[in-house]
Each structure stands twice: as structure tokens, then as C-alpha cells.
Amino acid sequence: MATQDIIPDRDALKRMGETVRKRLTADPEIYRVPTDRAEIFAIGNFLSPAECQRFVRMIDVVARPSALHEEAYASGFRTSYSGNFDPGDPFVRGISRRIDDLLGINPKCGETIQGQRYLPGQEFKPHNDWFYTSEKYWNAERKRGGQRSWTAMAFLNKVAEGGHTHFSEIGASIEPKPGVLLVWNNALPDGTPNEATLHAGTPVISGEKYVLTKWYRTRKWT
Numbered sequence: 013m014a015t016q017d018i019i020p021d022r023d024a025l026k027r028m029g030e031t032v033r034k035r036l037t038a039d040p041e042i043y044r045v046p047t048d049r050a051e052i053f054a055i056g057n058f059l060s061p062a063e064c065q066r067f068v069r070m071i072d073v074v075a076r077p078s079a080l081h082e083e084a085y086a087s088g089f090r091t092s093y094s095g096n097f098d099p100g101d102p103f104v105r106g107i108s109r110r111i112d113d114l115l116g117i118n119p120k121c122g123e124t125i126q127g128q129r130y131l132p133g134q135e136f137k138p139h140n141d142w143f144y145t146s147e148k149y150w151n152a153e154r155k156r157g158g159q160r161s162w163t164a165m166a167f168l169n170k171v172a173e174g175g176h177t178h179f180s181e182i183g184a185s186i187e188p189k190p191g192v193l194l195v196w197n198n199a200l201p202d203g204t205p206n207e208a209t210l211h212a213g214t215p216v217i218s219g220e221k222y223v224l225t226k227w228y229r230t231r232k233w234t
């Protein structure tokens with residue numbers, strides 16, 4: 013990339029990278045995936061078994077075919093069912109705040125928590141969570157909070173087989189374990205998009221998989 017190219021929200025991505033990194037690395041209980049190519053952390057028992065179960069039931073209510081910028085569902089890119097939780101629900105609000113506090117990010121930057129359910133054969137093909145700023149959708153996303161910085165994703169159940177979160181560039185395949193929160197920085201420390209965060213939800217082979225995801229923007233999300 014030519015040095016004169018402007019990376020939208022680069023300074024904010026850099027700043028948020030620093031804030032969250034400091035906070036997570038200060039806690040000896042938090043596991044960091046051993047790679048120097050990306051910042052990926054795992055927090056065990058972040059959600060209790062009862063909280064996981066409650067979210068699973070809620071996902072069964074809100075889940076619809078995943079809309080990932082239009083055509084994705086139809087093309088088989090993201091075949092899971094997903095849905096946003098009611099952000100005003102006190103239970104959802106409580107968990108949402110717990111994630112905000114863990115990361116130390118301004119709650120205003122957090123998107124509504126999304127739930128996802130994968131049945132056998134369903135998957136989320138390799139992708140990056142950030143927005144491609146050369147795409148048409150960016151003009152709208154730019155105005156509703158800007159680029160995505162950190163992703164927080166919780167596993168809500170044990171999957172009989174398959175359904176890993178696979179970071180293919182890094183060679184890390186994370187098996188769903190209920191209550192575990194995975195957190196990663198989608199940017200590099202210098203605020204540019206980190207290509208090594210490419211990841212997939214691999215196909216569920218047997219059983220089902222439930223997760224929740226919260227993406228953080230660089231600015232107030234609306």
C-alpha cells in the first residue's frame with residue numbers, strides 16, 4: 013500500500029489497540045494465543061453455564077438467516093442463523109457492560125450483541141471483521157461508527173464435532189468451550205487492518221453451535 017493512502021480511523025484503531033492490550037495483558041488470568049502476528053485473547057468462564065443457556069434460548073427466538081452485507085447468505089458464505097438481542101433487555105445490557113468493562117472501551121462504541129446458531133453443515137467462511145473501505149457499504153458504515161476495532165465472541169455450548177473458530181493465517185483452531193470469551197484486535201498496533209486476523213467458523217459436523225458476538229467501532233455506533 014502506498015504511504016500516501018489514507019486508512020480511515022487509523023489513529024483511533026491504534027489508540028484502542030493500546031488501551032485494550034494494556035488492560036488484557038495486565039491480567040495474568042487471561043490467556044493470549046501464542047503468536048506475534050495478531051492479538052487474540054481467551055477468557056475462561058466469562059459467562060456462567062446459566063448465562064450461556066439463557067443466551068441459547070434467546071438465540072432460538074431471534075435467529076434468522078444471517079444477513080452479511082446482502083448476498084452472503086445466498087452465496088453460502090455465512091449459512092448460520094443470527095439475530096440481534098434487544099439492547100434494552102436488562103440481562104443483555106448487563107453482559108454487554110461486562111464485556112465493555114473487561115476491554116475498557118467506551119460502551120457507546122459497541123454494536124448491539126448478536127447471537128448466532130449453526131446447525132450441521134452450516135459455517136461462516138474465512139473473512140475479516142473489519143469493513144473494506146473501498147466497498148459501497150463503507151459510506152453508510154463510516155457514518156454509523158466507523159471501522160471495527162476489537163471483536164468479542166463468546167461460545168455458549170459444547171459442539172459435538174466441528175464448529176471451531178479457525179484463524180487460518182495464524183494456524184490457531186479454537187474449539188468451542190461454553191463460557192469462553194475470545195477477544196481479538198482486528199487492527200495491527202499501528203492502526204492498519206491486520207490481514208492475519210482472517211478467520212472462519214468452520215462447518216458444524218454434528219450437534220449445533222451457539223455463539224454471541226460484539227463488535228466495537230472506533231466511534232459512537234448508531
Ligand SMILES: O=C(O)CCC(=O)C(=O)O
Nearest residue numbers: 136176177212213223225
Ligand atoms: O462462529 C465463529 O466461530 C466465528 C464467528 C465470526 O467470525 C463472527 O461472528 O464474526
Ligand SMILES: [Fe+2]
Nearest residue numbers: 139140141211
Ligand atoms: Fe468474524
